[in-house]
Amino acid sequence: MTRKKLLVTGGAGFIGGNFVQYMVNKYPQYDIYNLDLLTYAGDLTKHKEIQEKDNYFFVKADIADRETILNLFEKEQFDYVIHFAAESHVDRSITDPEVFVRTNVMGTQVLLDAARLNNITKFVHVSTDEVYGELDFNPTTFFTEETPLQPNSPYSASKASSDLLVRAYHETFGLPVNITRCSNNYGPYHFPEKLIPLTISRVLNDEKVPVYGDGKNIRDWLHVLDHCAAIDLVMHEGINGEVYNVGGHNERTNLEVVKTIISTLGKSEDLIEFVKDRLGHDKRYAIDPTKLENLGWKPTYTFETGIAQTIQWYLDNKEWWEQIISGEYQNYFQNQYSLK
Ligand code: NAD
Ligand code: DAU
Numbered sequence: 001m002t003r004k005k006l007l008v009t010g011g012a013g014f015i016g017g018n019f020v021q022y023m024v025n026k027y028p029q030y031d032i033y034n035l036d037l038l039t040y041a042g043d044l045t046k047h048k049e050i051q052e053k054d055n056y057f058f059v060k061a062d063i064a065d066r067e068t069i070l071n072l073f074e075k076e077q078f079d080y081v082i083h084f085a086a087e088s089h090v091d092r093s094i095t096d097p098e099v100f101v102r103t104n105v106m107g108t109q110v111l112l113d114a115a116r117l118n119n120i121t122k123f124v125h126v127s128t129d130e131v132y133g134e135l136d137f138n139p140t141t142f143f144t145e146e147t148p149l150q151p152n153s154p155y156s157a158s159k160a161s162s163d164l165l166v167r168a169y170h171e172t173f174g175l176p177v178n179i180t181r182c183s184n185n186y187g188p189y190h191f192p193e194k195l196i197p198l199t200i201s202r203v204l205n206d207e208k209v210p211v212y213g214d215g216k217n218i219r220d221w222l223h224v225l226d227h228c229a230a231i232d233l234v235m236h237e238g239i240n241g242e243v244y245n246v247g248g249h250n251e252r253t254n255l256e257v258v259k260t261i262i263s264t265l266g267k268s269e270d271l272i273e274f275v276k277d278r279l280g281h282d283k284r285y286a287i288d289p290t291k292l293e294n295l296g297w298k299p300t301y302t303f304e305t306g307i308a309q310t311i312q313w314y315l316d317n318k319e320w321w322e323q324i325i326s327g328e329y330q331n332y333f334q335n336q337y338s339l340k
Contacts, residue, residue, distance in 0.1 A: 180244050212277045
């Protein structure tokens with residue numbers, strides 16, 4: 001039997017990186033190609049335990065580089081494409097939206113063209129619940145797959161645009177696609193510009209934690225390994241053309257998240273500093289995952305077990321995040337925040 005070839009874009013980033021490790025270890029019969037441009041958010045040191053494995057390959061490339069991508073697809077004849085590569089941080093999209101359109105929209109379109117010209121079995125487009133816009137604080141309302149797209153940030157607008165292109169390539173060309181829309185992920189290798197790893201790393205260094213506005217905005221947290229299992233399931237069992245929401249009913253206010261981390265690490269809440277709110281800050285995200293549960297998915301982490309595991313991981317892997325926050329990140333942080 002010929003071996004299946006899987007192309008994972010963005011496999012040097014947070015979720016794509018966890019997914020690559022999960023797939024390389026779970027499916028020795030698949031060849032896993034990690035394609036990544038290695039932007040500020042990508043690093044390969046996280047893959048030291050799999051990099052020598054026979055079923056792992058790395059390709060440095062830009063998904064928006066049409067010629068390179070078309071040549072690669074023609075040469076390798078991938079069976080599956082799992083598309084994570086993106087600019088992913090909302091705050092950066094407010095400061096500099098252009099690269100979000102280039103990578104998230106144009107890059108996705110290049111991959112779709114390459115996929116339709118080369119007879120792939122499945123294209124899974126990893127999207128986000130942020131394309132639905134925001135919910136109010138009524139705890140009985142949730143995003144379903146039928147919720148209209150109403151993105152509010154340049155980041156979520158670029159992701160919604162890419163979702164529409166994926167849908168159009170299914171309708172027009174019959175490309176076998178799925179779109180997944182996941183809530184906020186957390187876990188190992190989360191880049192320390194995002195709320196949870198930023199809080200853990202700063203609290204460990206006894207530095208102030210910037211909380212936007214009043215800290216009452218709500219996010220629905222999902223452990224990254226539960227997200228990886230969801231994508232594995234959708235890739236193998238998803239019905240072509242369908243969208244699947246991914247989330248585990250773990251809603252917390254930002255202040256609750258920050259206070260949980262501070263108390264787990266035995267530090268003082270005096271570290272919290274309320275700062276100017278994010279522009280267009282979405283109030284609440286919350287996922288109804290019924291459709292994916294009916295396909296056979298169930299999360300294994302609660303927020304309590306997941307955050308404890310994650311905090312322990314950051315304690316055990318200081319060298320990984322310390323090397324990030326000591327570099328160019330310092331400039332980003334100074335420009336983004338003015339902390340006392
Ligand atoms: P990330 O920022 O940690 O990683 C993105 C990766 O993409 C990096 O390795 C980067 O080098 C690579 N990349 C960027 N531009 C590229 C280009 N032009 N060509 C090739 N590679 C490029 O992102 P993440 O948090 O792991 O998110 C992955 C995907 O999941 C994104 O599509 C994001 O929209 C989606 N998503 C993220 C979350 C979350 O909570 N982080 C939740 C739902 C959906
Ligand atoms: O919902 C899925 C999305 O989750 C993904 O599509 C995005 O790629 C991912 O970055 C994440 O977006 P958020 O904007 O929700 O994540 P972030 O960690 O940036 O912020 C979480 C919440 O914490 C949000 O309400 C803003 C707030 N926040 C964030 C930062 C960085 C703060 O209060 N202070 C901060 O310094």
